[in-house]
Amino acid sequence: MGSDRSAAASPGSRTAAESEPEPTKYGVLMEAAVQHVMHCPVRKIRSVIFFILVCLVSCPAMGQAKQKKALTQDQYALWHQLFMDKFSEHGNWISYLHHYKTGSDTLFVTHTRTKRTFILPNGTKSAFIGETKFVCLLPGNVLHGINLQNGSAENTPDVEDFAISGTTIITRSTGRSGVLKFIDNQGKVKFRIPHVRQWKLNPAKTLIACITELEDTHSVQLIRIGDGTQTTLEKSRELLHFLEWQEKGQGVAFLKNPDGTDFDRGAVCYYSLAKQKMHRFVMANSVHLPKAMAVGTSLTISEDGQRIFFYMDDTLHSPDKDAKSVQVWNTTDKDVYPAKMATDGWQGYSKVAVWFPDTGECRQLTDNRMPHLLLSGDQRHAITSDPLAYAPQFKQFSDRDYVITDLADGAQHLFLEQFSGNQSYLFVSPGGKYVTYFRNGTWWNYNIRKATHHNLVLPVRASARVNDAESGSDDSFYFGIAGWDLDDSAVLLYDAYDIWKAAPDGSRAVRLTHGKETNTVFRFAKQSAAKHSKPSYDGRVSAQYDLTKPQYLTAYNEKDGNTGIFELMPGHKEKPLVYKDRRIDNFLIAQGGKHFLFMEQDFDLSPQLVTGKLGSQKQAVVATSNRQQEAYYWGRSELITYRAMGKSMSGVLIYPANYSPDRKYPMVVDIYESQEKELHVYTIPHLPASIGFNATHYMLQDYFVFLPTIVPAVGDTGNAAMACLNAAIEKVLEIGSIDKERMGLIGHSYGGFEANFIATQKHPFRTIVSGSGIIDLATNFLHVAWDYNSDDYWMYESGQMRMGKSLYEDRERYYRNSPVFLLEGVSVPMLIWTGADDRHVDAENSIKLYMALRRLRKQGVLLIYPDEKHVLSNPKNQQDLRQKIEEWFAFHLKDGPIRPWMQSDYTGNGH
Template sequence: MKAIEGMIVRWCFILLIVCIGFVSGQERDSLFLNHHYNIEQHEVSPNGKFVSFKKAYEISRDTLVVIKSDKPNKEVFTMSGVNRSFFTNRNVLFAVKGREIDIISCESLKIVSIQDVLQVEYIKDKDQVLIFLERNGSKLLQILDGSGKLLTEIPDIESIQVYKSRDVFFTKYSADHYSLYLLNNLMPKLLFNSPEKVRSIYYADSKKLGFTTPSQVKGRYRLGFWDGITKDFYYLDNVYQENIYQFKAYNTINPDEIYIQGFIEKKVSTSKEADIWYTNDNSLQKKMMSLDEEQVFLLWKPKSKDVKVLKSKEDHEVAYIGHPRYYISINLYEMQDYSNYNPPLFLYRYDIQTGKMEPLGVGASRNSVSPNGNYIVSFKDTHWVLFDVINLTSQKINLPYSENVYFSKNGDCFYLEQKGGIARYNIKTSGIEFIPTLKGYDNSILVAEKEALLPKSRLYRCTVDDDVFFLKLFQEKSNSSALVKLEKRKMIVLQNPTDERISTISFNRNQMVSFVKENLSRPPSLNMVNKSKTTLVYNSNKSDTKISGLKYNRFNYHNDDGRHLSSVLIYPLDYDKSKKYPMIVNIYETQSRLGNFFLRDGYFSTAEGFNIRHYIENGYFVYLPDIVYGEEGAGIAALKCVDLALEVIAGEPAVDFKKIGLIGHSHGAYETNFVATHSDKFAAYVSGNGNSDLVSAYFSISKMFKSPYYWQFENGQYRMPKPFFEISPQYLSNSPILAANKVSAPILIWAGKKDLNISWTQSMEFYLALKRSNKTAVALFYENEGHTITDPDSAKDLFTKIAQWFDYYLKGKKSDWIVKLN
């Protein structure tokens, strides 16, 4: 290897670095120390010989581990302090550690370190690593090949940029100007000189360049365009006087034409007159958005010195969809009545040549666009609609719903994820082909190119390779998963159906797959697939031997309406069938899916403030039942499902049914509040950041979603079948606050006073109702927390107080702060 200035060469056979993770960030007397880790950021080397990953503790996620794939569980080496890592095409591992990069030969364990690193980029197609660093008071660029060998070095660099992981640009400064260079076959090619430094590149090809430079207005930038043939410069602000910022710019299919999305400043009225709210206003979100900015859509032709504002009507957004003439225009508020958070969108075809806008039809809240912009696919009510943008026509397609639509790269067909396989629709022939996988399993396509065409992703584009699909399969009833590969319509099973959760999946450039599996009693294991053969690479948390003996049961049953439900009962780790134990029930919609998550310690939680591992290690059962919803409303549905779930395990002799606690957070807290006001089966409750008064919440404005909250009740989590005034008694009967006087067990309520999702006053009002009813209750209000707890000290306080609350009422352990309640 050629010597590189500033490098330190060292030989290392095994690096033994112990990562204690979150332990170092917590006080030693905490009940919730974190010892167990997850596997994250895993990657297989191109030749398949090595696999790297990072150990992820609660706070520390910087320990890199490398395994030799043919020697499972044997760590070749570990390294702490790693921010990111990657294999090159030559199977050399580069690890970035702050201002240092280590170049690691996994075969020889030779490590070369480069210090004072500012930026690292990897160009896969060329197998080159760019290292931008400081040396003796100046900055330079080193270009290495995939083995770590120095190819060239360029001194006196101001900055570097990589466009689309392909083109490398760098800037130099000399006296009174900046020079922008393109790296061409390892040689600097001067493009142009400029008095201002180029900040970013938004478009580049062999003949032209789109770039930005700082504006005279602080924090703003100028959009520039450079013609590589004539060497002429063009700036947007020469033809468009508004100062645009937070923008995205794209070169369209037409030559020398740039489409821009961005914001401009808007004058804020200083009038002291009242802000007028009209009942026919469907754009109330605008009243809660920034008043000093306005979104704009532009079409700029630099050489023609022309800019067109693409705004056919007020509040319309205009998207470039890949067609040379036709764009799509939508108004987010046109069909908004707040019964849905994301309402259907009326789609318009916008003709940039004539400025004419013509109706295409009513689409969904999300709409998929073909690569060439000729077609849009939407799911409406019970069927799909295929819109022909060119001919302004549409046709109905009878296929089940799919979360995403995936177009082939040529745009001739699209794919839908279905139960038991994927459906392929041929646009030219209107033919439907079903490609089967495993019967009864939902299918999710894993590898696709995704692009949002508008800021809120109401128009998007997903494209896939027609020949090869990687799919993750899931069956809800059994909570089982599988991995398959479809190659030219033929299915290859990579992972047979398993009760283990497949948590993360990654692919290297040679289509080698690595994935992590885990279960309640099995810590995460790293696996890899090479040539359709799956092998185990690494078992994590080997010292966690106790968890392997964990006992748990999954139950499947039906409610009175015949709907399927599941629940998972997790036994205490020291379970003795001759003893009785208290139990905590955790509720929030479909909880049985948590029945194959590895139980980590620390502050990992299923409900905020509730770590299952802590409770099963301290002599508790934990029960995770599903809740399904009908016409009666979310509260009544939760009560029925919880009662049914308790009936299912009524024969478990080790559960002390006189010592059961119930906990929920957010919507689960609302359900906990409701159960607490209608049940006598529980000895203690914990409710965090939940609603208590459905009428008040229904007629409120969500600060998080910036809209009236009707939709959350009519078509959201609360599943109320009709608006309030049509079934007001049902809203009242599902409101816990109206039955607060019927709570029969102590309840701990908590909320963050900066919660933008559910107002903390809902918890305060429920507390006041309990106080007025002389019930046993405590409220915890965290001044600087929101819907979830982010501060470590607040987290420690909440987790500890919840544990003490359950210990007090379910085990009889005294806590001074609870004793005061009595």
Template sequence: MHKSLSLLACLAVGFQTVVAQQPAKKPLDHSVYDQWQSVVNQKISNNGKYVLFQVKPQQGDGTLHLKTATNRTLRLVSRGDSALFSADSKFAVFSIKPQYQVVRQAKIKKKKPADMPKDSLGIYALESGKLTKYPNVRSFQLAEKAAAVAFLAVKPAVKDSLKKAPVDTVKKITDQLLETKKEGATLTVINLLTGTKRQFEAVTDYQISKLGNKAAFAVSAPKNSKTIKSGLYVYDLASGDVKLISSGKGVYKNLAFDDAGKQLAFAAEKHPEKALVKPFSLYYSDFGADSARVLVQPGAKVLKTGWSPSGFGKIIFSESGDKLFFGTAPDPIPQDTTLVEFEHAKLDIWNYKDDYLQPMQLKTLKKDLQRNYLAVIYPKQGNKFIQIEDQYLPESFVAELNDAEYVLATTDTSKRVSMQWEGTTLKQAYLVSTLTGERIAINPKAAKSRFQLSPNGKYAVWYDYASKNWFSFSVATRKTTNLTEKAGVSFTDEENDSPDDPQPYGISAWTKNDEAVLINDRYDIWKINPATGAATNFTNGVGRTNKLIFRYTIPVEKKKFIEPKDNLWLLVQNETNKQWGYYKKNIASTKSPQLAVMAPFGYSTLIQAKNSDNFLYTKSNVSESANVYVSSDLKKEKKLSSINAQQKDYNWFTAELVHWTTPKGFKATGVLYKPENFDPAKKYPMVVYFYEKLSDGLYKYTAPAPTPSRLDIAMFASNGYLVFTPDISYTIGAPGPSAVEYVNSGVDALKKNSWVDAAHVGIQGQSWGGYQVAYLITQTNMYAAAWAGAPVVNMTSAYGGIRWESGMSRQFQYEHTQSRIGGTLWEKPELYIQNSPLFSLPKVQTPVVIMSNDADGAVPWYQGIEMFTDLRRLNKPVWLLQYNGEAHNLVKRENRKDISIRELQFFDHYLKGAPAPVWLTTGVPAVEKGRNWGLDIPK
């Protein structure tokens, strides 16, 4: 025994020596961002045998992975992107992006768009392993149900033309094509199974049919060309025939085949170049005649006076091919060319009777100029025409199975002004017959509602905010049924803490033939008969009993409904411990759902192969990147990716739930992030970051990344900080005091631990969080440093401002949504003042950095100026970062990197005692702008 103990002691010493010799992990630094990877665009082939996904660094060249479902690598394609599998699971088609450094150099040289590096197209045969590439590709289309591809290349390699041309003529045409995009590019159409390939020149637009049997393309002939004729052509891939079905110069748009590839429709205008108004006509061909015929032209009797088919409306055949949906619109007003521009008055006229504020109108100007109204025509039935939408009824929803007779249309006409303070409008809904044009009113009085149409178009379903119930309207019986009133549970947000109607939990899916709709409550999913309202708890109450949140999304791409024998894989989160997983239940079963997997990971929604039981998904947790897995039962899984191997070299972090009770007795939850090398015998500075509720993200992987203005949790935790993210619940009328109630009490609870450096706690928040940072430092001096991104400090001035990114007034958010005051400025002025940090700024003792950008479209950036100038007037330590031309959250990566450096420098100085950089001490004068960024630490 003595010898054994001695041997164990020696082994233990030896083990300790090995451990001691291992190098300490490095803290993350700002050089690591670009290399950090993520997995995106994962897909599985229809037969379930092949998968693809991209591994992309934050900046640089990514790699497309082509693999078998058994994890055998078929091919790694550098810079592969936008990949698709062919319907027969025999090919993968993808673009190949130019090298990042090549594009970067082209930008440095300020090359014109036409001279920038171009994509290539890759076609990979999954069985043979053959990879074929085509250069200079502008776009590509893969037939939805066949192995056929079409792509447009800007530098044509002319082999096959509409007509054979002499070499010198081809060269001349090629040179012209390279000079201007208006004359198009080379279209290549390939039958991937036979290898048959055809090329056509001067193509401006194209469309391949779903079955891959035909390709349509528009040609704009180069000037003086004797070999190429402008018009719309159709190429038959089987016969090889090319047919000109509409001739003449002009604009051809919105090419659309029916599902069988036996009909084609498109919009075209062939007016003289100098015409002031160029309305479109709708053309149609069933390929029986020599040329396409005009179905509807400008001034047609079926149209309203002064209306024409729209060049911007989407053209779609119904599944049967009997109906053709398209858009109509008033003819544009011609511009007066006699007026001289510099003599024009330039102004915006705001009128109190306008439906929308002028900023909103200007934001939606392009969309409004392209606005069109849905109509349907029957080419095989004497061109019977029905106008579905109009200016009174401007929005509609066609059933997913679009041969349904009725279209759901809604209107908020005459109800729009109140959007300024309500944030939404009251709507009326109608079912409009595509056969007769009959309009059936669903709700006789405008109401706040959310509408949708069932897949087969048999029911209109909507959530009514006033009664907090879901309703259905039967097309057959014209009966309205309350679907949820007898269920005995709420189908709306049970935790709503805003002065507005609570939101519904939503609809998951429909079953075949519209027999049942699956509607969510807080925890469970209900299966409800839309005709009778008969409701059963599909998840058998397992959710509410066990605090499990069940949700469902159909996993098969483009599948519209649940089949009668489908097994449903239900995504679940445990509300208590925040774990994620999946349960399984057959749609026809009355038994409780069965647990498949539940783990301390975050799971993505499933992607299922169309003709296989294989699923593709990602899972991750705080220390493991989101990697790709394949499985048929979610128990036996195959890991297909393994990214960010470099993470093992860095000091990472852990995450844990923390709970406490607030001063008013509320139960509170948050997440505490600790460095991986956390030592309870040491003291750590702490940064508190918050935005509404964040604890559901306990198992979310957070990569180090240059921040748009939030706190980079990975960077701070790796560098020896505790990071605390408390959930906040709100009392209406007291958003500021609510932050005090939850944030400060959470910090106080954590400070009881000996390893929290109570004297060195900072706070950081962006937008709504930035407001709360500004408020908190007026109420307490417990924080050693604060960072407020895009804060509102004066609710009285912000109330009447504009959200410039949308053009909407800010009034609604104070009266009804996030700002939570619950009344107008003149109804509750005391609440606006009490919740505004501005009026308490003399109390501030905390050093604070403000980020407020001059192109902020959400918060008026003068709010940051008000905070800065007033604190400056009070001689408080304050800095303002104004990123030129930047938005509410930073977009440009160079700016994100810059603020990430400054944020860590700031907190390092005030929470760790590190030397202050120049921008904090002496600042950077305007004369040094662009030459000195002030990031240096003075020696």
């Protein structure tokens, strides 16, 4: 199913066969069928053989035009997803994956110019060695290596994992204590290290640290990859674990497991390569740490190697959590009962300590009073907070006070009071100089050394885009932080469209892009970061960019849906590398810095990989997916623009396969919130689906599918959905081929709530399908979010339901937006479904909707799937839901047959 015909190199072969450069359509279809046979269970092969015969009959001569045909569900298994894998250093080779629903995947390796291709069924973890060799793991723990120059292949058995150092391959055999083998470029084993339980390559890929285990002795060793020289750093009868290299490879740390006695609470060890010295911190010898604490399960080394951070666990704490004992819920508790029991007053929460190897000093950083931690970018300061400081409170992210500690002397001071616990509202700079935070609709910067706050006011305050959440607060102006320039010299911020470079003291700000003028949203491509944003305990360190070098940006145009990748050179305006009426993403640049790779797709164009060279306008498709689609009729997508509530918004209309303007087609409307970005998304028609609906499948079944954008209004969510949908339907019906008498509505979760509300109003639909939707905002305001052990007040006040106030501040707005109080208005049959164990949107919502329709003598059917939650995970249930929704729409919109399960007093088993 790739862009080229090629034979798979089987695990036992010595040669990987090559592909032909330019396959015919006939060849592509044959390849699709043959590849499918490789992955199919025996029961499916017969249908695939039939597919091959069809190819033979319909393609009697290469190059002859082939009559397209309708795609049937028994052929859906031929479809796969395309995933990028690797890009070689100089951009000559790429690897990519075809993922099948059966779970049997295929790894491809393709030359970017000649299209020479190697096919590796079920290949996983892979790597290029220069431009001449490719290795990956095959089933059965086989390391498969291909010589990319002559196509020869070689297999190494019993390989659980591997790493690459130059031209040397390091492998580890299977088992708890495997053998490390160092294999040269000729396939010769240079040396072996037996009994290896854990191992880790240093950043420079010149040394390996490993833990060996022989009988009751554990050892930490360093192995020089070049000559196999071994240095033993530690031997112990206690368990040694969790190896970690310092970021620049200047040292390696590990933990010594406690044996559970009062005299052994574990140890932290750090070996400095520069000093060739082992430092040890023995917990039992510390007079500053609590006696009940023992070494935990992980550690972190500061960038300069001067500080080791490690977890500590309370060995004496054993909470009584008898599920059968009475639960005591107190309204004055700081948190709801499930959360209180989960944290147990933070007693069971691991604590963090910092150890200074050079001085031997150790200090506890978090405790039950201040349990949350964020380290500064240089790990010289600790920011701690208490999530329950202002509890009880009813926000999604609780306010708290933030205290900063200088790790050099332990000095502390409060620098941020009653500020949100939302991690995306507070970042530390990668250089360690600043804390950047979002408050009252604007960004602020805190200078750690000077203890000063500066407002980063942009010259133009961006307005929230129409499809952004309107919460009624200044949060609607939050678009995120991009990161920082080198050495914390400037902070990089996003507005609705552009990227800004602001001075840390707020004295100036420069707009780097020009998206506002064309409604184009520019964001840094992930590949551009010199250092990516990364987690730091309970917060995040910002990304870092080098603005003296070219930067690569993603672009999305809100007016027409075009997307692309732009290049931003220092001191210049951004210019497009690729910008199309398609979806462009997954951008990569080869390490050599001259070649780039990206994925391109459209609703009717299965994803393909495209390469280009910087400075050249030429680009080439290197790999395609689902080429068998060429044999079948397919639909297309179109952006539909309309106005509602004084705003312009867009939806996506999907045309039926083999569309004829002379026909009238039924239409299914799938409702949620913002959906315009689905315009260029290719969706494989695989069934079943976790929510029972697949737009591509309905397109193939002669339906129009419409995905409107719904913009909620604070305090009037239901009526806003109705207003947006009416405007959208009015506009889309200008396409005369849509049969306005045969339209159906479907929604799940928040879309299920919208569907429930719309069902109570005057609407144009013949039937409505609702999955896991809320019906009573008033009752659900008091719902416990069991999946998160928290209350759900925020979801209604400032979250997705957007009531803007609590139930007790304005009951009427909760009532007028709750379908349960309006169900007398239901005028069409409804199909309702839920997972019996759904605690995200409690299953009782769907049950009560059914009970109300029953009491009101309305038509409806309820499906309850046992052992399922908010979305279905059991393939049997997924298939059943998909089939029942399809049959329901076929009956109501296509005059299809009524099924037994739709009829009164059905006593079948449901499936």
